[in-house]
Every structure is written in C-alpha cells, then in structure tokens.
Amino acid sequence: xxxxxxxxxxxxxxxxxxxxxxxxxxxxxxxxxxxxxxxxxxxxxxxxxxxxxxxxxxxxxxxxxxxxxxxxxxxxxxxxxxxxxxxxxxxxxxxxxxxxxxxxxxxxxxxxxxxxxxxxxxxxxxxxxxxxxxxxxxxxxxxxxxxxxxxxxxxxxxxxxxxxxxxxxxxxxxxxxxxxxxxxxxxxxxxxxxxxxxxxxxxxxxxxxxxxxxxxxxxxxxxxxxxxxxxxxxxxxxxxxxxxxxxxxxxxxxxxxxxxxxxxxxxxxxxxxxxxxxxxxxxxxxxxxxxxxxxxxxxxxxxxxxxxxxx
Amino acid sequence: xxxxxxxxxxxxxxxxxxxxxxxxxxxxxxxxxxxxxxxxxxxxxxxxxxxxxxxxxxxxxxxxxxxxxxxxxxxxxxxxxxxxxxxxxxxxxxxxxxxxxxxxxxxxxxxxxxxxxxxxxxxxxxxxxxxxxxxxxxxxxxxxxxxxxxxxxxxxxxxxxxxxxxxxxxxxxxxxxxxxxxxxxxxxxxxxxxxxxxxxxxxxxxxxxxxxxxxxxxxxxxxxxxxxxxxxxxxxxxxxxxxxxxxxxxxxxxxxxxxxxxxxxxxxxxxxxxxxxxxxxxxxxxxxxxxxxxxxxxxxxxxxxxxxxxxxxxxxxxxxxxxxxxxxxxxxxxxxxxxxxxxxxxxxxxxxxxxxxxxxxxxxxxxxxxxxxxxxxxxxxxxxxxxxxxxxxxxxxxxxxxxxxxxxxxxxxxxxx
Numbered sequence: 001x002x003x004x005x006x007x008x009x010x011x012x013x014x015x016x017x018x019x020x021x022x023x024x025x026x027x028x029x030x031x032x033x034x035x036x037x038x039x040x041x042x043x044x045x046x047x048x049x050x051x052x053x054x055x056x057x058x059x060x061x062x063x064x065x066x067x068x069x070x071x072x073x074x075x076x077x078x079x080x081x082x083x084x085x086x087x088x089x090x091x092x093x094x095x096x097x098x099x100x101x102x103x104x105x106x107x108x109x110x111x112x113x114x115x116x117x118x119x120x121x122x123x124x125x126x127x128x129x130x131x132x133x134x135x136x137x138x139x140x141x142x143x144x145x146x147x148x149x150x151x152x153x154x155x156x157x158x159x160x161x162x163x164x165x166x167x168x169x170x171x172x173x174x175x176x177x178x179x180x181x182x183x184x185x186x187x188x189x190x191x192x193x194x195x196x197x198x199x200x201x202x203x204x205x206x207x208x209x210x211x212x213x214x215x216x217x218x219x220x221x222x223x224x225x226x227x228x229x230x231x232x233x234x235x236x237x238x239x240x241x242x243x244x245x246x247x248x249x250x251x252x253x254x255x256x257x258x259x260x261x262x263x264x265x266x267x268x269x270x271x272x273x274x275x276x277x278x279x280x281x282x283x284x285x286x287x288x289x290x291x292x293x294x295x296x297x298x299x300x301x302x303x304x305x306x307x308x309x310x311x
Numbered sequence: 312x313x314x315x316x317x318x319x320x321x322x323x324x325x326x327x328x329x330x331x332x333x334x335x336x337x338x339x340x341x342x343x344x345x346x347x348x349x350x351x352x353x354x355x356x357x358x359x360x361x362x363x364x365x366x367x368x369x370x371x372x373x374x375x376x377x378x379x380x381x382x383x384x385x386x387x388x389x390x391x392x393x394x395x396x397x398x399x400x401x402x403x404x405x406x407x408x409x410x411x412x413x414x415x416x417x418x419x420x421x422x423x424x425x426x427x428x429x430x431x432x433x434x435x436x437x438x439x440x441x442x443x444x445x446x447x448x449x450x451x452x453x454x455x456x457x458x459x460x461x462x463x464x465x466x467x468x469x470x471x472x473x474x475x476x477x478x479x480x481x482x483x484x485x486x487x488x489x490x491x492x493x494x495x496x497x498x499x500x501x502x503x504x505x506x507x508x509x510x511x512x513x514x515x516x517x518x519x520x521x522x523x524x525x526x527x528x529x530x531x532x533x534x535x536x537x538x539x540x541x542x543x544x545x546x547x548x549x550x551x552x553x554x555x556x557x558x559x560x561x562x563x564x565x566x567x568x569x570x571x572x573x574x575x576x577x578x579x580x581x582x583x584x585x586x587x588x589x590x591x592x593x594x595x596x597x598x599x600x601x602x603x604x605x606x607x608x609x610x611x612x613x614x615x616x617x618x619x620x621x622x623x624x625x626x627x628x629x630x631x632x633x634x635x636x637x638x639x640x641x642x643x644x645x646x647x648x649x650x651x652x653x654x655x656x657x658x659x660x661x662x663x664x665x666x667x668x669x670x671x672x673x674x675x676x677x678x679x680x681x682x683x684x685x686x687x688x689x690x691x692x693x694x695x696x697x698x699x700x701x702x703x704x705x706x707x708x709x710x711x712x713x714x715x716x717x718x719x720x721x722x723x724x725x726x727x728x
Binding site for chain 1 (some may be wrong): 313314317318321325521522525526527528529530531532533534535709722723
C-alpha cells in the first residue's frame with residue numbers, strides 16, 4: 001500500500017496553515033513527519049483523520065481517493081486524554097465499538113494489547129488513578145486495538161520512562177515488520193532516526209525537506225572528515241601545519257577534529273598523510289550531518305512561527 | 312446510526328451507573344413513597360387523631376352570662392358528639408377562666424356572652440383548629456331553631472329547614488379550566504419541568520465540556536462522526552431524565568393508589584392526583600421537546616469551551632432565558648390569569664413555550680390549534696437547534712483557547728459550509 005498526500009492546502013480564517021503539502025508513505029515503512037510547533041503537523045494529521053477537510057489537494061491510498069471508512073487508522077494524538085472517571089477497559093471497549101470492532105473481538109484485542117504493554121493490573125482501574133506514562137500506554141492500546149493498517153503516532157515517546165520507551169520501540173518495530181504504514185511525528189530526532197526510513201520536515205506550512213533519511217544525508221557535501229584521536233590537540237596542530245594546503249579549516253569539537261577540505265577528491269590523500277605522518281588516530285570518517293542538525297538547519301530560522309498548535 | 316446507538320448506550324449507562332444519579336433517584340422515590348404512605352403509617356402508629364385510639368378529650372370550661380351553663384354544656388357535648396370535646400359547666404368570670412386555662416386545669420374555655428356571641432380562651436390555636444367554625448355554626452342553628460320555634464314552626468320543619476343544603480354543579484365550557492383545582496398539580500409539574508430540563512440540559516453541557524477539557528475529544532472525534540457523538544449524548548441524557556421522571560411520578564401514583572382511602576377527605580391531595588391523563592402526556596411532551604432544544608443548545612455552547620471554569624459563563628444566556636420563562640409562569644399563576652399577554656408571547660417563543668404553553672393548557676383557556684401551533688413551532692425550532700448545534704459542535708470540539716465570540720462562530724460556520 002502506498003499512502004499519498006498531494007498538494008494539501010488548508011486555511012483557518014485568514015491564516016494559511018498548510019501551503020501545499022506532499023509526501024508519501026509505504027507499507028512496512030515508518031514515515032517521520034517533523035516540524036516545529038505550529039508547523040502544521042497536527043493539522044495535516046487531522047486532515048488525514050478526516051476531522052476536517054482540506055481546502056484543496058488530495059489524500060490517496062494506492063492512487064485512489066482515501067476514505068477513513070475503508071481503512072482502520074490507529075491514532076495516538078499528541079494531546080492525549082480519555083475519560084478520567086471511567087474504568088480503562090470499559091472506555092477502550094467503547095472506543096473500539098465506535099470504530100466498528102465488534103464487542104467480542106474488541107475485548108480479545110484489548111486484552112492482548114493490555115498484556116503486551118504490561119498493563120493488566122490497571123485495566124479495571126479508573127483512568128485518573130494511572131500515572132502519566134501508563135495513561136500514555138493506554139492511549140497506545142486505543143490506537144492499536146482495532147488492528148489498523150496504518151498507525152499515526154503523534155509524539156509517542158513523550159512522558160515515557162526509558163523502560164517504557166524501549167517497550168514502545170519494540171512495538172513500533174513489530175508494526176513495521178507486520179507491514180503497517182507507520183506515520184510518526186516527533187521532536188525527538190533520535191527516535192525518528194532509529195525508525196524512519198523517510199521523513200518530511202514541515203516548515204511554516206510547507207515541506208521544507210523530504211525523502212529517505214539516507215538520501216537526505218548523502219545530499220549534503222562530503223568534504224568534512226571527522227578524526228578521533230586520544231591526542232586531539234597535537235592532531236589539530238598537525239592539521240593546521242602539514243595538512244594546511246588541503247584544508248579550508250580545521251576545528252575541534254568534543255575531542256574530535258573536523259577537517260573541512262577545499263575539495264572532495266582529496267580525501268584519500270589527506271587520510272594517507274594522516275596515517276603516515278600524523279599523531280596516532282583511532283578512526284577517520286566522512287562527516288554525515290545528524291538528523292538533528294538537518295532539522296535545525298531546515299526549520300530553525302529566526303522567523304518564529306506564530307499561533308497555537310491545535311487549530 | 313450504529314455509532315449513534317453505541318454512544319447512546321454508553322452515555323445512558325454512564326448516567327445509570329453514576330452513584331449520584333442512583334442516590335438522587337432512590338432518595339426521591341423513597342421520599343415520595345414515605346410522604347404518601349404517611350397517613351397510613353401515622354394511623355398504624357396512632358399518631359395524630361386516629362379514630363381507633365381516641366386521645367384524651369379536650370376539656371373545655373363553659374360558663375354563661377346569658378343562661379344556665381349546665382344545660383348548655385349538656386347540649387354542646389351532645390351536639391359535638393364524636394368530636395372529642397368535653398364541656399364542663401362552671402360558674403366563673405372571664406379572668407377566672409383565663410387563669411384556669413393558663414394553669415392548664417382546662418385545655419380551653421368558652422364564656423357565652425349572648426345568644427350569638429361567645430369568648431374563647433385558649434393557650435394556642437392549632438393550624439387545623441376548626442372549633443370556632445363548628446361552634447359558631449351550632450350556636451347559629453340553635454338560635455335559628457329557637458326563633459322559628461317562637462314563631463310556632465313545628466319541630467320537624469325546623470329540623471328539615473336547618474338540615475337543608477344547596478347542591479352545586481359547575482360546568483366549564485370550551486377549554487376553560489377550574490384554575491383553583493388545577494393550580495397545585497400545575498405548580499408541581501412546572502417545577503418538575505423546570506428542574507428536569509435545566510438539570511439534564513446542564514448534564515449534557517458538562518459532559519461535552521469534560522470530554523473537551525480532558526482532551527478525550529480528539530480520540531472520540533477521530534473514532535466517530537460528530538453528529539453521532541452529539542445526538543447520542545443528548546439522547547442518552549434525555550432518556551436518563553425521562554426514566555427518572557417516570558420513576559418518581561410512577562411511585563407517586565402507585566403509593567397514592569395504595570393509600571387512597573386515607574385521602575378521601577384531603578382535597579389538596581385529591582386534586583393533585585385527579586390530574587387528567589392528557590396533562591401527564593403534555594408533561595412528557597413538553598419535557599421531551601423542552602429538554603431537547605435546551606440540551607442541543609447547551610451541547611453546542613459547551614463545545615466551544617476549553618475549560619470547565621468557562622462553562623457556566625458560556626451557557627448562562629440560555630439558562631437566563633429559561634429562568635425568565637419560569638418567573639413569568641410563576642407570576643401569572645399567582646395572579647390567577649395565565650392567559651395574559653406575556654404568557655401568550657412566551658407560549659409561542661420556542662425556548663419559553665415548554666413551560667408557558669404547558670401552564671396555559673393546564674390552567675388557562677387555549678384552543679387546540681394554538682397548542683398545536685406552539686408544539687409545531689417548538690418542534691421545528693428543536694430540529695433547527697439540533698442542526699445548528701451539530702455544526703457548532705463539529706467546529707467547537709477541537710477549538711482550544713478562549714471561547715470564540717458569537718461573530719466569530721458565525722464566520723466559522725459560514726466558512727465551513
């Protein structure tokens with residue numbers, strides 16, 4: 001299955017929130033929708049969830065117009081909440097029935113997921129007696145219980161301790177293995193990097209950058225070498241001295257020396273000289289920007305985006 | 312439709328399982344049952360003036376300035392037979408009688424001061440004291456009998472004349488009502504309508520606002536259609552309210568019928584339960600229509616609120632309208648004219664008509680077609696309110712921040728069409 005968003009526009013009153021959003025996600029793949037607060041992530045998700053229609057553009061599944069009734073979507077909203085005064089299991093059954101899962105099947109599925117996330121002892125408690133992390137897990141059960149073909153997780157890791165985060169990681173990996181489409185929205189780039197094959201960075205209602213993470217990283221120039229050594233000081237001196245002819249600049253960050261070369265094709269020579277004449281080194285690698293760096297570069301301009309997240 | 316059913320069941324069960332709902336219903340049912348069984352209970356326990364276990368008779372000292380007190384005492388004791396008064400003749404002046412009563416040697420005292428006048432000395436007069444009425448009447452008929460005897464009327468005719476009674480039968484024509492008879496049950500039913508509509512309308516409002524403030528709305532709105540959510544919620548609350556109303560009224564009628572022998576002389580209670588069946592049907596009709604129009608509007612307004620604290624401010628305008636209707640109805644009932652101009656207007660305006668038209672049907676003079684017109688207006692407005700609120704609800708549920716102003720709502724409604 002290919003899930004595709006094409007040229008979505010959406011305005012609220014005079015405020016244009018989405019100005020032409022395109023991306024596509026595939027079965028068995030996790031797709032990361034990134035963006036700063038107010039960039040339009042939640043609006044995009046709500047259009048997918050058919051909370052409100054887009055002004056123009058289309059949502060397609062395998063090329064055909066997508067309707068929510070044709071496909072179960074599991075949704076974990078960022079602003080999560082359920083009925084605080086009602087027992088967990090009771091409200092999960094209610095939600096499952098609303099989504100068209102029959103009573104018996106709903107119960108089985110809820111019991112499975114509750115057990116999978118280690119929440120058995122909380123199933124018959126009122127929701128407001130649970131901790132924030134446990135409420136988050138209940139919310140996750142709600143997203144997964146209808147066996148959705150597509151799962152939208154909006155900030156799924158917020159509020160989870162490392163143990164629960166690991167559990168959630170397993171679950172997400174399992175979903176990907178089972179061939180679900182996983183749409184992932186997060187500010188925590190490390191998680192995105194870990195799961196997602198492709199990303200789209202939204203900035204001020206537009207896609208600022210999209211594609212597979214690997215390709216995006218490759219698209220950055222490869223003229224910088226990162227050299228690790230136990231003696232970074234002498235290494236930096238050596239770089240500025242002997243290697244000076246090849247380099248634009250050299251700098252030390254966190255005990256690593258970054259060598260910015262004048263041209264890409266002199267990598268081999270620089271490495272050779274380093275190995276033969278330089279101080280002892282542990283490793284040399286071509287620098288690839290982290291997703292975090294890419295995100296900050298793409299979405300981190302000085303123009304504060306205004307307006308609330310939930311519109 | 313299936314979703315609507317699921318929401319409806321969830322909401323209704325939510326009410327039925329709620330402790331406060333169960334306690335309130337049980338308490339009301341219990342109070343109604345006990346109050347209506349009270350005469351039977353008190354008779355069994357011998358509280359009050361039960362016929363089987365007579366109290367100590369009330370001892371009344373009797374002196375006379377105008378004749379023989381002993382003779383009068385015998386006469387009175389005989390005349391009041393079965394009413395538990397014991398007249399004891401006494402030669403005493405008024406101050407002496409006052410002293411005797413004050414010292415509790417007698418329960419009360421009577422000094423005859425003329426053929427048609429007397430002075431009564433009591434420590435206190437009970438709420439239901441009917442001595443003076445009966446005593447005066449007896450003095451009067453004795454006086455009349457004595458006078459007739461002086462004119463030579465035979466004893467038999469005197470007796471017949473004095474025992475004669477008028478027979479009255481009132482025929483109300485058209486849809487006019489005996490306002491006095493209908494006053495009490497109308498009063499009770501208007502109160503019931505007022506509280507039921509307001510209470511259940513606000514239940515709906517706070518239920519919507521809770522879903523929003525706890526952010527459950529995001530999941531609900533992505534799991535079900537907004538219309539199913541809102542209409543299911545309103546229907547659930549309405550059914551819970553109707554059930555409570557039926558239980559309370561049903562208990563009242565059941566216990567009245569179980570104990571009706573005790574109410575044969577009680578005009579007030581009889582007039583309450585003498586309510587025509589059609590009035591009960593009107594009660595339910597106006598409860599249902601009134602509840603729905605208010606519940607829809609409450610749901611729509613509540614969906615615009617993000618925090619519970621803002622809820623009462625948001626729904627205030629509509630609540631005030633209802634309170635004004637209530638005050639107009641109460642004043643009109645008190646003034647004895649429920650068909651005045653204010654009531655006529657109120658009985659066609661959708662938000663006030665549930666109470667105003669109901670009162671006019673119960674106590675006033677309204678033609679059938681006017682009732683039908685009012686009901687049709689109300690019905691159409693209720694449907695309109697439902698559609699409007701469903702639209703507001705769909706917009707409002709995901710709108711967080713300050714509640715929008717009416718102008719903004721209109722703009723949003725237009726742009727979302």
